[in-house]
Amino acid sequence: xxxxxxxxxxxxxxxxxxxxxxxxxxxxxxxxxxxxxxxxxxxxxxxxxxxxxxxxxxxxxxxxxxxxxxxxxxxxxxxxxxxxxxxxxxxxxxxxxxxxxxxxxxxxxxxxxxxxxxxxxxxxxxxxxxxxxxxxxxxxxxxxxxxxxxxxxxxxxxxxxxxxxxxxxxxxxxxxxxxxxxxxxxxxxxxxxxxxxxxxxxxxxxxxxxxxxxxxxxxxxxxxxxxxxxxxxxxxxxxxxxxxxxxxxxxxxxxxxxxxxxxxxxxxxxxxxxxxxxxxxxxxxxxxxxxxxxxxxxxxxxxxxxxxxxxxxxxxxxxxxxxxxxxxxxxxxxxxxxxxxxxxxxxxxxxxxxxxxxxxxxxxxxxxxxxxxxxxxxxxxxxxxxxxxxxxxxxxxxxxxxxxxxxxxxxxxxxxxxxxxxxxxxxxxxxxxxxxxxxxxxxxxxxxxxxxxxxxxxxxxxxxxxxxxxxxxxxxxxxxxxxxxxxxxxxxxxxxxxxxxxxxxxxxxxxxxxxxxxxxxxxxxxxxxxxxxxxxxxxxxxxxxxxxxxxxxxxxxxxxxxxxxxxxxxxxxxxxxxxxxxxxxxxxxxxxxxxxxxxxxxxxxxxxx
Amino acid sequence: xxxxxxxxxxxxxxxxxxxxxxxxxxxxxxxxxxxxxxxxxxxxxxxxxxxxxxxxxxxxxxxxxxxxxxxxxxxxxxxxxxxxxxxxxxxxxxxxxxxxxxxxxxxxxxxxxxxxxxxxxxxxxxxxxxxxxxxxxxxxxxxxxxxxxxxxxxxxxxxxxxxxxxxxxxxxxxxxxxxxxxxxxxxxxxxxxxxxxxxxxxxxxxxxxxxxxxxxxxxxxxxxxxxxxxxxxxxxxxxxxxxxxxxxxxxxxxxxxxxxxxxxxxxxxxxxxxxxxxxxxxxxxxxxxxxxxxxxxxxxxxxxxxxxxxxxxxxxxxxxxxxxxxxxxxxxxxxxxxxxxx
Numbered sequence: 001x002x003x004x005x006x007x008x009x010x011x012x013x014x015x016x017x018x019x020x021x022x023x024x025x026x027x028x029x030x031x032x033x034x035x036x037x038x039x040x041x042x043x044x045x046x047x048x049x050x051x052x053x054x055x056x057x058x059x060x061x062x063x064x065x066x067x068x069x070x071x072x073x074x075x076x077x078x079x080x081x082x083x084x085x086x087x088x089x090x091x092x093x094x095x096x097x098x099x100x101x102x103x104x105x106x107x108x109x110x111x112x113x114x115x116x117x118x119x120x121x122x123x124x125x126x127x128x129x130x131x132x133x134x135x136x137x138x139x140x141x142x143x144x145x146x147x148x149x150x151x152x153x154x155x156x157x158x159x160x161x162x163x164x165x166x167x168x169x170x171x172x173x174x175x176x177x178x179x180x181x182x183x184x185x186x187x188x189x190x191x192x193x194x195x196x197x198x199x200x201x202x203x204x205x206x207x208x209x210x211x212x213x214x215x216x217x218x219x220x221x222x223x224x225x226x227x228x229x230x231x232x233x234x235x236x237x238x239x240x241x242x243x244x245x246x247x248x249x250x251x252x253x254x255x256x257x258x259x260x261x262x263x264x265x266x267x268x269x270x271x272x273x274x275x276x277x278x279x280x281x282x283x284x285x286x287x288x289x290x291x292x293x294x295x296x297x298x299x300x301x302x303x304x305x306x307x308x309x310x311x312x313x314x315x316x317x318x319x320x321x322x323x324x325x326x327x328x329x330x331x332x333x334x335x336x337x338x339x340x341x342x343x344x345x346x347x348x349x350x351x352x353x354x355x356x357x358x359x360x361x362x363x364x365x366x367x368x369x370x371x372x373x374x375x376x377x378x379x380x381x382x383x384x385x386x387x388x389x390x391x392x393x394x395x396x397x398x399x400x401x402x403x404x405x406x407x408x409x410x411x412x413x414x415x416x417x418x419x420x421x422x423x424x425x426x427x428x429x430x431x432x433x434x435x436x437x438x439x440x441x442x443x444x445x446x447x448x449x450x451x452x453x454x455x456x457x458x459x460x461x462x463x464x465x466x467x468x469x470x471x472x473x474x475x476x477x478x479x480x481x482x483x484x485x486x487x488x489x490x491x492x493x494x495x496x497x498x499x500x501x502x503x504x505x506x507x508x509x510x511x512x513x514x515x516x517x518x519x520x521x522x523x524x525x526x527x528x529x530x531x532x533x534x535x536x537x538x539x540x541x542x543x544x545x546x547x548x549x550x551x552x553x554x555x556x557x558x559x560x561x562x563x564x565x566x567x568x569x570x571x572x573x574x575x576x577x578x579x580x581x582x583x584x585x586x587x588x589x590x591x592x593x594x595x596x597x598x599x600x601x602x603x604x605x606x607x608x609x
Numbered sequence: 610x611x612x613x614x615x616x617x618x619x620x621x622x623x624x625x626x627x628x629x630x631x632x633x634x635x636x637x638x639x640x641x642x643x644x645x646x647x648x649x650x651x652x653x654x655x656x657x658x659x660x661x662x663x664x665x666x667x668x669x670x671x672x673x674x675x676x677x678x679x680x681x682x683x684x685x686x687x688x689x690x691x692x693x694x695x696x697x698x699x700x701x702x703x704x705x706x707x708x709x710x711x712x713x714x715x716x717x718x719x720x721x722x723x724x725x726x727x728x729x730x731x732x733x734x735x736x737x738x739x740x741x742x743x744x745x746x747x748x749x750x751x752x753x754x755x756x757x758x759x760x761x762x763x764x765x766x767x768x769x770x771x772x773x774x775x776x777x778x779x780x781x782x783x784x785x786x787x788x789x790x791x792x793x794x795x796x797x798x799x800x801x802x803x804x805x806x807x808x809x810x811x812x813x814x815x816x817x818x819x820x821x822x823x824x825x826x827x828x829x830x831x832x833x834x835x836x837x838x839x840x841x842x843x844x845x846x847x848x849x850x851x852x853x854x855x856x857x858x859x860x861x862x863x864x865x866x867x868x869x870x871x872x873x874x875x876x877x878x879x880x881x882x883x884x885x886x887x888x889x890x891x892x893x894x895x896x897x898x899x900x901x902x903x904x905x906x907x908x909x910x911x912x913x914x915x916x917x918x919x920x921x922x923x924x925x926x927x928x929x930x931x932x933x934x935x936x937x938x939x940x941x942x943x944x945x946x947x948x949x950x951x
Contacts, residue, residue: 020946025618181618258946271947351618374617382619386682387724389624391889395896396841400946403895406938423945431616438622439724445614 016216016248017266019259021399023252023432025181025352027220028378032184032309037192037318040333042120046088046324047363048074049101050110053149054156055081060112066093069123071300073145074112083157084147086300088322091116102327102348102362104355111363114324125298131206139207139295146294147301147366151286152186152255153349155367158287162207164276170211172204173264173275173282176228177218177255180350183370185305186285188318190217190224193289194231198239200288203295205239208281213243214264215285218250252352253430257282259399271426286369301366308334310347310373321364327371328360336373347372351379352431386439394433394443400426404433404443411450416457419450427451463577471573488602493529501526551601558597565590624723628683630839632690634830635884639694641826645819646751647784648766649698653705654690660709661689668718684723688712691884692731695877695924696738697749699769699785704745708734728931729891735924747920749785753819756809757783786810789820790876791920793867802863821874831883840887843896847903848882848910849873855911866915878910881923891931898934898941905930905937 051057058075068074068087075085094115098108128134140159148158152175174197178186190197201213217225225247232240246264253259258269260282267278275282283291286305293299303322308315314335321330331346338344347354349370394404402423410419427447434443504522568590572583642650665685669676689709696705712734720726739746761784769781786792789810796805805811834840856869872878877885886892886906893902906926913922 023620025620262946268947271945273947345613345617347617349615352616354615354617356613356617372617379617380619381613383623384678386624386678387722389627389684389724389890390892390894391627391839392841392894392899393622393838395894395943396838401943401948402945403942405894422942423948426945426947429615435616435618436620436622438624438627440619440623442614444616448614 014266015246016263019254019262019399020401021397021432022254022259023397023435024250025252025435027250028182028309029184029187029220031311032182032307032316032318033187033191035317037188037305037320040319040321040325040330042089042116042118042322043325043329044116044118045094045326046091046114046116046322047099047326048085048088048112048114048324049099049363049365050075050085050112051101052085052155052323052366053083054154055079055083055160057110058082058085060096060110062093062096062112064093064096067091067117068093068114069121071125071298071302072123073147073300074114077144077157081157081160083149083159084145084300085112086147086302087114088302088324089114089116090119090121100359100362102357102365102368106358127297128295131203131295136207139203142295142298143203143291145300146290148287148290148294149301149366150284151290151304151366151369152284153353153367153369155365158283158291161281161283162204164281166208169208169276169279169281171265171278171280172201172208172210172213173261173280174201174213174215174285174288175255175257175260175282176221176224176285177216177260178221179218179250179252179255180352180354180370181252182309182372183307183350184309185307185318185369187221187224188307189286189289189305190221191227194224194227195234196289196292197228197285198231198235199292199296200283200285200290201243202235202239203291204281204283204288205242210242213239215243215245216254216260216264217245217247218254219247220250252432253399253428256399256428256430258428271423304364304366304368306330306364306368307370307372309370311375311378312336312339312373323364323366325364327357327362327364327368330364330371331360331373342376345374345379347374352435353429382440382442385441388439388441391438393436393438397432397436399430399432400428402427407450408441408443408446411446414453416450416454420454424450424454467573474569474573485598492602497526497529500529554597554601558594558601561590561594561597565594624682624684627839628687630837631834631884632683632687634833635690635694635827635880637826637830638823638880641819641823642694642698645753645822646698647754647761648763649751649770650693651763652702652766652770653696653698653700654693656702657689657693657696657705657709658686660706661685661713664710664713665718668714669722672718672722674722679723682723685713685717688717688730688734691880692734694880695731695735695885697746697785698751699766699781700742700745700749701773702770704738704742704749707741708738710734711737724890726890727934729885729888729927731888732885732924732927732931736928739919739924747787747791749781750788752784752786753810788876788920790867790871790914793871793875794914794920797863797865797867802868820876821870824874824879827879827883831879834883834887840883841896841899843899844887844892844903844906845882847900848886848907849878851904851907852878852911853907855908859911859915872911872914876914876921877923881906881910881927885923886927886930891927891934893934893937893941895938895941895943897943898937901937901941902930902934905933 050060056078059078060075062068062074069090070087072087073084074087077084091114093112095113097111097113099111101109101111131139140162143162144159149155150158176186176190178184205213215228225245228245232243232245248254248263254263257275261267261269261275261278261280269275270277290301294301303320305318305320307318308330313331346357346360348357348368349355351372354370354372388405388408390405392405398404406422407419407424407427410422424447429444429447431444434441437443501522504525505519565587568583568587572580572587575583639650662680662685666676666680669679689712692708692712693705696708712730716728716730716733717726765780765784769784773781792810793805831845835842852872853869856872860866860868860872886903893899909926909929910922913919913925919925
């Protein structure tokens, strides 16, 4: 709670709640806000990655050589948490292949490459004038098909968020905070197209009928605030009455989802939970504007606003650019001249949470809110790390209330259980701790390392647990099979004894009914037979009359087959997940073979008897 | 290509700056010490700092660490400096030297160097000296300039420090005495408060007594560190608060025990509260933990001063709470966002 407010005796619900921690890095926003959003020219080639969102990689639905129109679906969502991709312009699909994409891993991903025809011909579109004319399921389908993802940077599929339980959600939080230094994409959008954001809010409201809609903006964007205020006067009163525009002091990371929820409502998202647990939905202003485009104009997400900034760029500002545009082309357009005397540093995102690209020839993706090319003077390379002096500055600025230095010690000494019990996974990696660290320790790196190691260990543990279960299941099955075999053998023995007894008694009865010796011999033979098989000797000959050679051959084959099965099963238990499928087929084939041999073996005495 | 990890922006604070700021914040108090008690403090400081830098360089070389990288962080300098401020100004020269060696070699580097020492190195040095050389550590405090029968030069101080009693016992006697806390504690057994306050050491008030000026300027330096956000308020407030509370409770009768003003201003309390106890390496880390840690120090200072054998007790109080810091940290973890509330 805000102490000053309490001291003043101000007991009304406050405009905003003070979250702990946070830092004030230089904002550096003005240089990219000098002009309006510029339309980036159409290019000859576009590279559309299939994984521009969190979730399953989308599946291409076009073929090489196929002509596509602007806005046409070229890859479909694969599963619930996924999003489709669209052709950013009309042209021809020239390749579907792996290309490097902007990702911290530097790995390549499947991409659809489109050569533009220069006409930018749209697919047929069906704009909607009024939401009320359409059914909710149609509305949701339209959102689902538009390929929307959170444009604030995390790229979570919007349709998935909007599928949250309608009865449970009553508040919409609109994130216009943009607390990262340098980035002004949302700022420019709020300044120039506030009505588009409000139309997006209208769409979400149509789905949820929110009780209240809170728009949060930092106080370093007065022009955006006044633009929003003006736009608010032009919307239906019913909606306007539910909207509150809240302006709060600038402090990083107030735009973090959890921080913003607290700032605006005084409520905390439970650890490991989501805002929907509090009945809230949180959307970025850029996402909402894209939502309006998709629903009203039938314009899927094929472009976004990206900030070009950093003093290595002669032109700094915001561009509206088609997804899939080559980042190198964009930087060249902005007049970028690489400095041959120093290593290149191009950051996607802001200076606090963005990541450095390992090359320039990469496609711009849905998550690219900013391309920052700083000079060494602007963002100096951090000096070598010194030992931690436990000064506690990191703890003072941690917005999650963690003990960053303790987490670092635990990460250093690989004490994962302690790191977890100190809430490592509540860390939002905002970088405030590393920003203030006087020893310049790359703290966030330590946390990522620890999180990665813990996740890997958990995966390994799950795998070994699976292997154990498989092994135990196999043991149980082997025992069961042995028992079944034993039971079958006993049955056959019984049958054979009965037959033998029949054979032995019938002739005696026929020739001389009073031959007690022969009868006794036959009985004793039968008893012997029965006791032999009851003793369970595996080699017991069920039928003495059976030819020895064939049976031996069969059982030898059976033995070797069993040995092979055992080996194969052991291999399966130890197999890497990618080989499991193949091993499983082998094992089941072997089992079939064994079953066949066993049957042959079981059939043989009867047929030959 | 460089692919460093986020954050790409770093703040402008560095370990060096932190150390330098703390050092700078002691300067007004240091100047007052020299003003009131003579040049001995300067000689102490030079001896201690020189010893610290040499010892640190040698041990870094032995440990095969980059010497200049670590020597330049200023931590050894600060440790030696704080120790020098705490030592009697006219003690023999080997007192600061031995104390600094104990601090740098044993308390700091044998535990792994900067950031790894569980105990405050300066206070370890002080404790080693106080236990090993109790006479030198209690009798060689400076007489406030106004009480001295004659003015003493830098040379006189140097003679007392380097040659000591062998040169001129009368000079040593003329320049040294026990601390006011010590004097009050011992003499209150035989005198009452009014008589004691009439003694020259206490009677001349603000202009003579000296210690309250020094303490006041340390307080000022501490406020500067608070303003610079190099320390947080928790430890100093807890130390001073708990000490004041206990002094008000148990020392309400100045005829029996050392009164509260002397507790706060008459000894090393301010230096301890703002510069010693706030050493982050050996203190508790969370804000609540710092409150517990500081309160423990304040309580121990009062207890040792009142019922123990030592007239000033900051060093032992800090060291004892250093022991407890990991335990305090364990039980005072801050509440994490989203935990325990819904």
